[in-house]
Amino acid sequence: MEVETEQGETGKSVMCVLTDPEGTTLGGTMYLPQNVGPVQLQQIVNTLLKNEEKLPYAFYISNQELLVPLGNYLEKNKVSMEKTLSIVYQPQAVFRIRPVNRCSATIAGHTEAVLSVAFSPDGRQLASGSGDTTVRLWDLNTQTPMFTCTGHKNWVLCIAWSPDGKHLVSGSKSGELQCWDAQTGKPAGNPLTGHKKWITGISWEPVHLNAPCRRFVSASKDGDARIWDISLKKCVICLSGHTLAVTCVKWGGDGVIYTGSQDCTIKVWETSQGKLIRELKGHGHWVNSLALSTEYVLRTGAFDHTGKQYSSPEEMKKVALERYNKMKGNAPERLVSGSDDFTMFLWEPAVSKHHKVRMTGHQQLVNHVYFSPDGQWVASASFDKSVKLWNGTTGEFVAAFRGHVGPVYQISWSADSRLLLSGSKDSTLKVWDIRTKKLKQDLPGHADEVFAVDWSPDGEKVASGGKDRVLKLWMG
16 A cells, blocks of 8 residues: 555554444554545545445544544544544445425425325336325426326325336325326226225335336235235235234335334235244334335336436346345345334344344434435434434434424435435425535425425435425425
């Protein structure tokens, strides 16, 4: 390493060890001059990893980003020169998403509150579900309504796009589900019935496991989760076992399904026969929200910020698998649960039924948890009016974002993991900067509570909806 030659002129060198976020060391112990900072460390990591294309990295010491030379850091934090300094390197996105800062369209159409918004995996389409019993598809180029999908008899509580972008499924307060053809806005078959109470969540089977997308899982207040096959147009497996309402569901990248419930447990299911594999216990109250470390690549499948389209399901499956494996690395898929008991747990369900870390700090129930696209961070939204940021690997607390004056309902990440969006009962959206841990943009404009927010996978747009019945689009 060329850096070692400068040692003489900078005084005593610093004993360092570089590790990845999982704790694997890179290149053993190094003695680095005190004038080495992030730029030089970046060169060292790229060299040691033999990266042909130089990649950007950020560096952390005890969860604090290193932004100055090592000597300055040691002096400021009064760290002994005798100790080995552990520096964690984290790969950063090569592209950069602009923060949204203005409302580009306010679109009327729904006649009751907007309860859910979701961009398609390629970011080209947007869907919303409402208390007026309709699903609407919006034209993002003209920023006008494209299709109104009618058929539900009650509030549309949740919607989910298949990761190949071909289908949209919605679930209602009556418990029925409807699959829609996103190209025409027409129902793809009759409503799917079986649940006895309202739908609380929908998650599709990842496209790297099965293309084209056929199966999705729904969770309901009736205590069951059901796996549906859209080509057979019926429920193929019923996952029964929870003693109270199932509040959330995720179909993991390894092929298993996770369900969280008001019975305080999280259950892990295999999906060929619907057998219960594992039970994750620890919460003292309802489980409200589940997040997977791989969620972003599972949601977007083969699509990324470049907007590339695919000609065949096989090609899509191949690319989606490459993206999933690259994101996951050698580490197991991680799960975070948020609860009415004010706490969160970090799990590695493939490794153990015991939680890895208990994450405490919220003063009220945790409403929504979400991993950043790169899996480095977990964000949590709470009724205590704060959004909190945690280390996605260790579960350690990193920062609290304060500014909302009402409960925070939903959060969403920018595709480059550098910005976080939150929507609140206080009628505002806020964009938080992960690097500075500060408010980047305050977005007032809604006349009432904001129930739903989403940041498009191409990074260009944010959508929000709530009690004032309008859909707002925000741009950079």
